[in-house]
Amino acid sequence: MAKQSSTPKVITKKHLARVERERRQTRLILAIAIAGILIVIGLISYGYLKENVFLLNEPVAEVNGEKITTGEWQERVKLQRVQLVNVYNQYAFYQQSFGFDYSQQMQQVVSMLQSPDTIGQQILDQMINEALIRQEAEKLGITVSDEEVEKSIQENFNFFPDGTPSPTITPTEFSYPTFTSQQLTLYPSTATPGPTSTPEVTSTPDTSVTLTPTATTAPPTPSPVPQPPTATATAYTLEGFQTQYGDMLKNFETYNISESAIREGYKSELLRKKLLEEIAKDTPRTEEQVLARHILVETEEEAQTVYQKLTTGKEDFAKVARESSKDTGSGANGGDLGWFGKGAMVAEFEEAAFSQPSGEIGKPVKSEFGYHIIQVIARQELPLTDSQYQQKKETAFNDWLTARHDEAAIITHDVWMQRVPTEPGLAIQ
Numbered sequence: 001m002a003k004q005s006s007t008p009k010v011i012t013k014k015h016l017a018r019v020e021r022e023r024r025q026t027r028l029i030l031a032i033a034i035a036g037i038l039i040v041i042g043l044i045s046y047g048y049l050k051e052n053v054f055l056l057n058e059p060v061a062e063v064n065g066e067k068i069t070t071g072e073w074q075e076r077v078k079l080q081r082v083q084l085v086n087v088y089n090q091y092a093f094y095q096q097s098f099g100f101d102y103s104q105q106m107q108q109v110v111s112m113l114q115s116p117d118t119i120g121q122q123i124l125d126q127m128i129n130e131a132l133i134r135q136e137a138e139k140l141g142i143t144v145s146d147e148e149v150e151k152s153i154q155e156n157f158n159f160f161p162d163g164t165p166s167p168t169i170t171p172t173e174f175s176y177p178t179f180t181s182q183q184l185t186l187y188p189s190t191a192t193p194g195p196t197s198t199p200e201v202t203s204t205p206d207t208s209v210t211l212t213p214t215a216t217t218a219p220p221t222p223s224p225v226p227q228p229p230t231a232t233a234t235a236y237t238l239e240g241f242q243t244q245y246g247d248m249l250k251n252f253e254t255y256n257i258s259e260s261a262i263r264e265g266y267k268s269e270l271l272r273k274k275l276l277e278e279i280a281k282d283t284p285r286t287e288e289q290v291l292a293r294h295i296l297v298e299t300e301e302e303a304q305t306v307y308q309k310l311t312t313g314k315e316d317f318a319k320v321a322r323e324s325s326k327d328t329g330s331g332a333n334g335g336d337l338g339w340f341g342k343g344a345m346v347a348e349f350e351e352a353a354f355s356q357p358s359g360e361i362g363k364p365v366k367s368e369f370g371y372h373i374i375q376v377i378a379r380q381e382l383p384l385t386d387s388q389y390q391q392k393k394e395t396a397f398n399d400w401l402t403a404r405h406d407e408a409a410i411i412t413h414d415v416w417m418q419r420v421p422t423e424p425g426l427a428i429q
Helices: 013-057 071-097 105-113 116-140 146-156 181-186 238-253 260-281 299-313 319-326 347-355 386-407 414-418
Strands: 059-062 067-068 286-297 337-339 365-367 370-383 410-411
Touching: 013 071, 059 071, 059 116, 059 414, 067 071, 067 116, 071 105, 071 116, 071 238, 071 260, 071 414, 105 116, 116 260, 116 386, 116 410, 116 414, 238 260, 260 386, 286 299, 286 319, 286 347, 286 365, 299 319, 299 370, 337 370, 347 365, 347 370
Parallel strands: none
Antiparallel strands: 059 067, 059 410, 286 337, 286 370, 365 370
16 A cells, blocks of 8 residues: 655645635636625616606796705696596586586596696696795784695585585675666666676677686686595584595505695695785775677778767667667667676776766777777766675785786706696596
8 A cells, every 4th residue: 555645745836826826816807796786776767766766856937946856746737637637537427417517527637647738847836836925824823724725625525524614605796887867778678777686797698799708707717726526515523524535545656646735735825815815905996897789790881870860860779779789688688788897898898988988989999800889878976896896805815816826936857747737537438
């Protein structure tokens, strides 16, 4: 049997250098692998953060330095789309259940939902206005408490824990004008010379003639407050309200709409109402109104013929109006338009009516609808009805808001156009 040698193996410097070189290569490869993994993780994390944090915090608009973030705006756009879907479903339900034809209204909703940029622009404009309102309210010390928001939500669901409020109707008192004998001769058909409880146009004139000019009409205020489609006027318990409210929240949560966004909508609406009352507190409760009648014809030649008949005393105004006026609504009533204030008629008509002496038949006035022959019966400072007074306050507030918008430092970032939500949509069968 051969005897094994006990002489140790000699490790040379060359061998040690090779081992060290292999060790360094292994560490380098491992470091590169780890770095690659970290880069991939970093890119994924950045992509997630950009989509869910950075991008959502980027502004779509700035109002006097206050940012409206992408996330806030997108949430409100989705909220508006949910409301439109609910409105469509309500129309569909009533059409199927009761046979009502709501096809036109349903198509309007579909058109809106298919125009995401339009909804996006509307909500952006609305949120800019809300920022202006919020900033002004803060200057004036106007606030809305959480309790007020909660009460508004409950009332929107027709839940009144302290009992349903009973509306109090206070009739508006009017100071009726006293007609002269000449005016009574001109206007014999009027038993009571003053306006009724609603001193608005008493006839049913052609809307193309008597429409309020767009520039002087306060536009309806869009409400961000979600309307629950199942809410009814039936009284129910706190638990019942909480169930309905919870169901609504679950519905919105499926579209990543938070409760805070919903409550912010209610808060903004309450803040607007409070600021409106402050801004419009000096709105007068009376206005100058005119009682007049008119005859509308197509051409200047017709107008001159009618004018000559009336001014020479050959024809009765009411008779000619019934026979010749293109405004068939007022024409049936002898041309009577009742009492109206400024902003109720087209501009050319209004200017003539408020500058023309009472009792006279004015020369023909041209508007986009034809030629008007106007007779002013009386002019009087009259009190406004509740609805008229509220409309005047809305107009005053919207005028203030427009002026404040023009003065404000508002920056809109066009990037919003690439970020408009298109969901939810309609599942039309």
